[in-house]
Amino acid sequence: MHASITIFFCDLGSPTKLENLTDQQSGGDIENPGDGFISVPQVKNIQEAKLIHLQAIQLAKLICDEIGKLDNSTAALKVSAPLKTAVMYGNCEVAEEILSISSKSIYVRDKSDHTIFHLSIANRRENIFNLIHQYGEVGYNFLNMVENEGNCGLHLAGCLGSHVKLNLRATAAGAALQMQRELLWFKEVEKITLAHDRERKNNNGKTPKMLFTETHEDLVKEGEKWMKDTSTSCTIVAALIVTVVFAAAITVPGGNKGDGLPNFSKETGFRVFAISDALALFSSSSSLIMFLSILTSRYAEEDFLYALPKRLIIGLVTLFLSMIFMMTAFGAALFLVFGDKNAWILTAVVALACVPVILFASLQFPLLLDMIKSTYGPGIFGKKSDRMLY
Structure with missing residues (x-):
């Protein structure tokens, strides 16, 4: 089951066989839409994408329900890899479902000792990061934990976002909007960071602000x-x-x-x-x-x-x-x-x-x-x- 969950979350956007879940949809199917629906290629593609998304979420819930029947420690071990994948790809619905069935899954860390909130900041996944507010003080404590290089959450917000995420901001305003978004991230994380952690130095002797200035110079x-x-x-x-x-x-x-x-x-x-x-x-x-x-x-x-x-x-x-x-x-x-x-x-x-x-x-x-x-x-x-x- 562990392997199947991992494969599912790694390719969540394109599950191939979900026919058994289509009976939960209403209002006509793709090939025979309901009355009043104009069947054009663009609309059909949108409907297909929406149906696939809904089926994928339903499948995730079914799997999570089964895992939820296990004891907490075993469940946390089963969902570790899928949770990290969901966080890195910004799939909030799946991540929230996993966290809801296993309270210990919040302790999941990657090889660099990043918590899920560290990963959400490093990959600039605001929908995942917003889940921290649903944990209250507990979530904020995970944010202030340090990883292998001595970085807390604010240090990771000070690092330049990944090129993949920045490319998504390559709009008409390009670098100006990218810089604005990076500042918004830093300010938001700074709000919920403890005062002494705002001046915390990592293993290289750099504070979050110093790291932000250095990595965003270009x-x-x-x-x-x-x-x-x-x-x-x-x-x-x-x-x-x-x-x-x-x-x-x-x-x-x-x-x-x-x-x-x-x-x-x-x-x-x-x-x-x-x-x-x-x-x-x-x-x-x-x-x-x-x-x-x-x-x-x-x-x-x-x-x-x-x-x-x-x-x-x-x-x-x-x-x-x-x-x-x-x-x-x-x-x-x-x-x-x-x-x-x-x-x-x-x-x-x-x-x-x-x-x-x-x-x-x-x-x-x-x-x-x-x-x-x-x-x-x-x-x-x-x-x-x-x-x-x-």
């Missing part, structure tokens, strides 16, 4: 380079918009009368032009200031947590708004001069003005969304279940 440089390159490009765009809209404000469409008032001052289109031009100037100036502040930042480690992402978010949002207002002002000016109150010209101008705005949004929105979710999102840490495991 990532900080990469994040700084990405931030500066992005800010430089956006600064150029913001400066061009400032120049254009400022020039448009002093050379209004249609010219001026002898007393200095614009010829179209009483037209609705002119009011739209004036308001849009002013908003474009204000928003582009704000964007320019934010990007300049990024370029002149000190780029300390802590800045990647909130300061730099916030500035970049504000800069991108105001830059996007300035583009919208600039195109609105341009459309209003074009309609005033050449429209001659023809509706089709207004329609054409609006349609064409939307093109650069849509292009900018489609290209920059993924980056902006990643930054907002990472900075202002609900976070990846915290108690996820009320099921006490100890």
Whole structure:
């Protein structure tokens, strides 16, 4: 049974023969879905993946139920290898099921004397790490234990996350978001680490903070380079918009009368032009200031947590708004001069003005969304279940 459990957890994502568990599913099967279901390849693949996942969890529960009938010591020995595998691959459901049927399985350690919480930190598995809150003080004690090299949980949080996990963060923002995530991990583990362990030195004489600075040096440089390159490009765009809209404000469409008032001052289109031009100037100036502040930042480690992402978010949002207002002002000016109150010209101008705005949004929105979710999102840490495991 031990061998079969190990094989199952090592390849949990692709069990091959689970036909006997399909009778617990409802609402139609894969080949003959229920009424109202549109059978397209993408939806079918999603349903198949979901079914396999549910079957795998059911099989894990059945196996755990059988192991739970053994005495505690024997059960802990049986689930040792599967538990470590589940932790390393971030399978929270299976890990929680194992921990629930064997209270002694929390004492499982690998060859380097890592506890399961040490492994979750080293592999950056936040869903496994969150289980520590379901153990209370007991879980925190396991976190503060030291492994063979004298590292406690905070030391492991200070080490750079594995390349596999970091590659999953290789989004539009790349190194900057990776650095932010690493800081979030370090801060979260630090919260539940005892005060004297925060300054504990490992066998190499390094504290967790020293280890974090040393192992993240290259990532900080990469994040700084990405931030500066992005800010430089956006600064150029913001400066061009400032120049254009400022020039448009002093050379209004249609010219001026002898007393200095614009010829179209009483037209609705002119009011739209004036308001849009002013908003474009204000928003582009704000964007320019934010990007300049990024370029002149000190780029300390802590800045990647909130300061730099916030500035970049504000800069991108105001830059996007300035583009919208600039195109609105341009459309209003074009309609005033050449429209001659023809509706089709207004329609054409609006349609064409939307093109650069849509292009900018489609290209920059993924980056902006990643930054907002990472900075202002609900976070990846915290108690996820009320099921006490100890």
